[in-house]
Amino acid sequence: MGVAVVVGTAKGAAVLKSEDRKNWNEEFVLRGWPVTASARDEGRAYAAVNSPNFGVALFASDDDLTTWNQLDAAPRYRPEARGNPEHHRLVAKMDFEGKLKGGGRFVDQIWTLHPAHGALYAGVSEAGLFVTRDRGESWQPIDGFNEQPGRESWQPGFGGLGLHTILTDAKNPNRMWVGISAAGFFRTDDGGKTWSRKDDNVHSFGGNCVHHVAHDPENASVLFRQEHFGVYRSDDGGDSWRVMEDGLPVAEMSDGHRCSFGFPMIHDRKAGASFVVPLDGDNFRFPRGGQLAVYRSTDGRSWHPLTNGLPSNCFAGVLRGSMAGDQQGGIYFGTTAGTIYASRDLGESWQEIASDLPRIMSVEAYVT
Amino acid sequence: VSVRVQLPPLLRHVMGGERWLEADGSSVAAVLTDLGRRHPPLALHFFDEQGQVRHNIVCIHDGTLVRAREAAVHQLRAGDELVLTNALAGG
Numbered sequence: 001m002g003v004a005v006v007v008g009t010a011k012g013a014a015v016l017k018s019e020d021r022k023n024w025n026e027e028f029v030l031r032g033w034p035v036t037a038s039a040r041d042e043g044r045a046y047a048a049v050n051s052p053n054f055g056v057a058l059f060a061s062d063d064d065l066t067t068w069n070q071l072d073a074a075p076r077y078r079p080e081a082r083g084n085p086e087h088h089r090l091v092a093k094m095d096f097e098g099k100l101k102g103g104g105r106f107v108d109q110i111w112t113l114h115p116a117h118g119a120l121y122a123g124v125s126e127a128g129l130f131v132t133r134d135r136g137e138s139w140q141p142i143d144g145f146n147e148q149p150g151r152e153s154w155q156p157g158f159g160g161l162g163l164h165t166i167l168t169d170a171k172n173p174n175r176m177w178v179g180i181s182a183a184g185f186f187r188t189d190d191g192g193k194t195w196s197r198k199d200d201n202v203h204s205f206g207g208n209c210v211h212h213v214a215h216d217p218e219n220a221s222v223l224f225r226q227e228h229f230g231v232y233r234s235d236d237g238g239d240s241w242r243v244m245e246d247g248l249p250v251a252e253m254s255d256g257h258r259c260s261f262g263f264p265m266i267h268d269r270k271a272g273a274s275f276v277v278p279l280d281g282d283n284f285r286f287p288r289g290g291q292l293a294v295y296r297s298t299d300g301r302s303w304h305p306l307t308n309g310l311p312s313n314c315f316a317g318v319l320r321g322s323m324a325g326d327q328q329g330g331i332y333f334g335t336t337a338g339t340i341y342a343s344r345d346l347g348e349s350w351q352e353i354a355s356d357l358p359r360i361m362s363v364e365a366y367v368t
Numbered sequence: 369v370s371v372r373v374q375l376p377p378l379l380r381h382v383m384g385g386e387r388w389l390e391a392d393g394s395s396v397a398a399v400l401t402d403l404g405r406r407h408p409p410l411a412l413h414f415f416d417e418q419g420q421v422r423h424n425i426v427c428i429h430d431g432t433l434v435r436a437r438e439a440a441v442h443q444l445r446a447g448d449e450l451v452l453t454n455a456l457a458g459g
Contacts, residue, residue, distance in 0.1 A: 031381070032377065051378065054378060054422065054454070055412055057413065070409040073412075074412055076412075079419065094424075095423065106416060
């Protein structure tokens with residue numbers, strides 16, 4: 001079985017390919033572009049890039065991930081769309097000539113790409129949701145989400161208002177979830193026309209800073225959530241949440257709350273297993289004591305550490321989009337220090353498969 | 369007027385490795401508009417959602433630095449060459 005792993009970094013994408021998931025070939029493509037997200041759908045792979053100088057765009061590959069051509073279109077807000085003042089304040093350091101003073105809303109990054117139901121969805125910052133139904137040739141804003149009342153008062157996370165998580169229900173195309181740092185977690189049950197917040201019982205501090213949420217699309221209402229303030233589970237599509245931290249390391253957070261901090265949360269639907277990478281609280285943001293560890297839950301209640309093959313002197317982080325599974329037992333993640341680790345056995349053992357890459361921003365894995 | 373534009377390295381990848389492109393326009397903004405019309409992927413990189421030249425784009429024309437805010441008024445002559453780049457950042 002062949003696997004390809006697309007690793008988006010701050011200066012291009014590493015494409016790692018293997019036929020046996022032991023020996024890997026590496027090619028570095030899209031050189032110079034920050035690659036913030038990728039996806040594959042119906043034989044086409046997509047890579048989202050952004051540049052502080054030249055904006056946001058999408059590249060597509062219709063071959064074996066070797067040749068990438070830029071698409072003519074990308075998600076863009078309408079000229080009349082108004083921006084969130086706090087997001088503007090956070091991104092203003094790159095606004096050398098004051099375009100934000102006009103109050104407009106701009107797509108400054110694609111955080112996630114999500115194929116579902118014959119469409120490809122894009123989550124962006126300033127937070128919004130877009131869709132293409134023609135393989136990226138044109139993009140439409142989902143106005144029911146993007147123009148909902150109250151967005152002007154959403155509280156951005158440290159990186160701005162990023163819509164970084166999109167989940168869909170394989171059995172119900174009208175149901176979808178999105179997560180935004182730090183505006184919270186939202187659900188629609190009418191195909192995107194109306195949305196409601198799904199953050200009950202989740203600890204917050206000036207806004208619900210959801211970091212990542214994962215599930216099995218075939219059993220969509222069981223959700224696993226890595227929040228800034230802890231790990232949670234919902235069995236009712238997000239209507240209610242309960243803490244799920246048995247076995248996880250907890251740390252004191254900035255507001256004194258004790259919980260398990262981290263960014264990625266992924267779910268292997270075939271194995272029914274969830275994975276997180278705990279960091280030592282929001283003050284330190286690296287693995288406790290330097291021991292890089294993945295934690296796995298196979299029963300949906302408790303977590304167990306997996307460290308075989310992982311370094312004990314790691315002081316890098318793992319970003320929310322930088323972990324993925326191939327649904328065949330393969331789990332892959334990358335660090336902010338540019339190292340990729342892979343496991344063929346659901347995390348029981350790990351192998352370093354690439355290093356010395358730029359800061360890793362996104363990881364996706366595909367069976368080829 | 370017809371001019372030649374040298375693309376920055378990052379955008380050459382978009383154009384299959386091409387370094388120089390031909391374009392028409394009597395101002396920098398007009399040239400960028402024409403390039404975007406001829407090569408649609410480039411338009412995303414030159415103009416933001418409100419149709420403004422991206423604020424960090426600069427051109428070098430006859431040894432003069434032309435910033436985005438001057439793009440609409442800086443005049444060009446037939447045969448001129450523009451070096452398209454971005455404002456320096458970092459230390």
